[in-house]
Amino acid sequence: MNSQHKLHDVILKPAFFENKRQATLLRYLDADFIARFQQDIQQQRFSGIQFSEWQEEERHSDFDDRPVLRLPTHRAFHIVCCEVACNRLGEPALDPAKIASAGFVIRRESLVRIPLRNKEGDGFTQDIQEKKGVFNRLTLNQKSDGRTRGKPQFTQVKKQFGWILEDGEAIGWQHRGLLKDDPDLSRRLCRNGVLHRNKDQNTYSGEEIHPLHPLKIKDKQGKCRTLLFGYVPLGGFYYERQPEFSDDEAEEIDQLSTANLPWPFGYKSGVPTEGWNSDDGLQVNRGRPTVALATMLSQLVNRYHLGEENLPDNSGLQQACDRLDFYNPDLIFQMPVLPVSFFSSFSGVNEIFQQTLNAGTLSLQFVSAGLSLGQYLKDCFAQKENNPLVRWIADVEVLADSVGGIENLPQLPPLPNADGNGVLSYSLSVSESDAELLRQQLGARLRNLTLATTREIPLPKFGQGRQDTYRIIPFLRSLTDQGGEQITWADPLAQSDLFRVAASFDPMASRPSLIPMPSLKDLKRGMAKGASILTPGDTFALVNALKLKKGVSEDTVNIDTSVASTVQWICSFSLPVVTLVAMILLMIMVSLLNIIFFWMPWVKICLPFPSIPKGR
Structure with a gap:
């Protein structure tokens, strides 16, 4: 006994009223487009502009002559239509009762440049020649004998990308292979071609599908036709949940993080030719900060809110600022000079000792005032909306604008006390290693902020770049004689032409909007x-x-x-x-x-x- 399901062979083809051998794309300019389409089909109004001439009006792309489909915000709506028939002599219309479900996917097509491998095997891959139907191979700069010499040769491969959903959430365009499997991951394609549905999974995972609806009519010759039509949604967005930066992108962000900060916290004026100078260390002199520190404080406060509670992303910067202690310049501890031989017996002599051995006395000015730069920022943010440092930064910006830049100020006003009463009288010095650590942490913080912002920004589904061309591919799930399901994908002749999608602000796609003004x-x-x-x-x-x-x-x-x-x-x-x-x-x-x-x-x-x- 043969229990294998008998498959009812069906085909998808262009609609009978379509002159070209492609799936039909129609455009309507009113919201009642579904009823209009059904009336046009029933009354055989195939000479209307929505059936042919509209595509010529929309060929205004900067890259090629592909039609540019408008968005619903332009009050334009598109319908895709194809025909389904039995793959038998005469191609009779498929009974709608044999249709379990039908739909279409939207694929993004773009050319990808990949390296070739010659016959000697130069390490470049050439594994695309068997993937017909999805990839079109265009060999560039290839010798007449089929081998590539000299510089590595490349091939442009046309790849298709599908819009993928995972547990109902869009995760973006991903490369898709040959059209043979069901786009719904909860369905399984058996060896005999029969689909079985997995009823345990509630949320959808797989390539996004849009429904097609059957419509049975008769043409002018009286022949029965079964059409499939559906609305083409041209909106949508997704969130990049796991964005990553390449090494070049990470390096570029690190440079941007310090591009507007003067030395030693950035490279706005470049790195001094003599490198680190002893004068670079003193950043706050009796309460008055340098331009470099004031610029960095503005970035730390305005961009990162360093010192504010419940911001774990600032932990790296906070630790770097906690290492920088204010000191009282009036408290100087002095000791007599000892012979050089005394210090030579110690390995790793402190840099400050080395610089002052030949002086009359050895002054140790780093007598901590019990306040670090990180704690100072915390105390300022503890004042909530009365943050004195925020007001100080605003006052400095006003002064800088009046003289054409903060660099033109003869001196900056002293920093305020954290409680808002009076000004700071302490000083602050940084070492070369402290400055380098701050530069590294500023780069890491900007990268993390960029990644966090990327996760929260909705990215559009359809782009308008040179490589952003799209195609509609219909499919059909039909019933077998035993009640099972089989899937049939449209071949290239029954798929839509390539098209582009307009931007919401595209002036060529916009339509006049009437706003009555009052008298x-x-x-x-x-x-x-x-x-x-x-x-x-x-x-x-x-x-x-x-x-x-x-x-x-x-x-x-x-x-x-x-x-x-x-x-x-x-x-x-x-x-x-x-x-x-x-x-x-x-x-x-x-x-x-x-x-x-x-x-x-x-x-x-x-x-x-x-x-x-x-x-x-």
């Missing part, structure tokens, strides 16, 4: 209602203190909001006013920018638009 008489009609803002009591006290003639003054900024009522306020504004203010501000900004960039011909055009009576 001036609408400003005085009715009450202020429409745009309502829920305002906390302290914020309302600050906003309510604004004076129309004075604007934002120092008295307004320093208002005591702690005594404000805890009652929340709802502030309502008239929609005509909001619309007019937005329009006026937009025109002011465009006019100002037009003075510099001459944008006006590209950003504004005014045409007369007559008032059309209703019913015309």
Whole structure:
């Protein structure tokens, strides 16, 4: 007894109304596109612009003549359509009852440059010639005898990448091979070609699929046809959960972390030709920091919030700053000079001792004041919104702007005490090793911050680069005579043409959006209602203190909001006013920018638009 399922052979092919041998892509410009498509098919309206001419309008890419599909934000919607038939004489339409499910995947196609290996075997791989149907091999600079000589020869291989989901979460484009397996990982392809469903897994894992719906109609000759159609979603994003940097990228980030910091904490002016100088060590002299330390403090406070609680990512920088102790310059411990022979008996003589052996006395100035730079930052952040160091940095930026840069200041104001009362009177010195450690930790912190930010930023699914071309590939799960399932993928002739996807800001893809402006008489009609803002009591006290003639003054900024009522306020504004203010501000900004960039011909055009009576 033969228990093997008998497979019902089916084929996917272009729709019967399609002149070209490709799956049909249609474009509609209204939201009711599904009903419009069904009506067009039932009434045989195949001469409409949505069936043919629209692709010629969309060939405006900077790289090639591929059509550029618009996004739903452009109020454009696309449908893919193909036909399914039995692989028998005459190709009769497949009964929709034989369709278990149907769908399509969107593949990204790009050319990848890989090295070749000649017949002598020069170490380069050449294993792509058997992968027909997915890769197209284009050999570059190959000799007539089939071998490559001299420099390594390369081949451009066209690879396909699928949009992969893992437990329902998108993880991005990954390389996909031949079209034979089911895109759903919970299904298993047996040796006899029958699919079995795994019902234990609830969340989807595999290549993202989009549904196709069957539609049975008759053509003009009266022949039955079974079409498959579906909406093409052109949005989506994913989060890079495990981003990694190459060695070159990591080195570039390390350079960026210190590019804006002066020596010895960075390389803004380059490394001094004489290397480390003894004058580089003193960074705070009786409370007054150097430009290098002030610039680094601004970065530590504003970018990394070093010293703030519950920030474990700052542990490396915190440890480096904890090594730097302030000292009291008025407390100097002196001792008489001892003979050089006394120190020569010790290995690794301290650098400070060596530099001062020939002086009259040996001064040890590093008498710790019991306060490190790391602890100082912690004490400042403990003041919450009254952080004195934040105010000091803001004051220094104002002074620097007034003289054309912080480097032009004759001297910086002294650092404030951590409690905000008075100024710091201590000094601070760093060694060459301390400065190098800070540079390393700044690079590591920037890399970690970049990786953390990358994990939180949604990356778009469709790109607009030269290599970002896409293709739609339909598939069908049909029922066998015994009730099992088999999967059938569309061959290259039944797949869609390559296309590109427009960016949301693409001016060639945008459509006019009509925003009616209110009349001036609408400003005085009715009450202020429409745009309502829920305002906390302290914020309302600050906003309510604004004076129309004075604007934002120092008295307004320093208002005591702690005594404000805890009652929340709802502030309502008239929609005509909001619309007019937005329009006026937009025109002011465009006019100002037009003075510099001459944008006006590209950003504004005014045409007369007559008032059309209703019913015309």
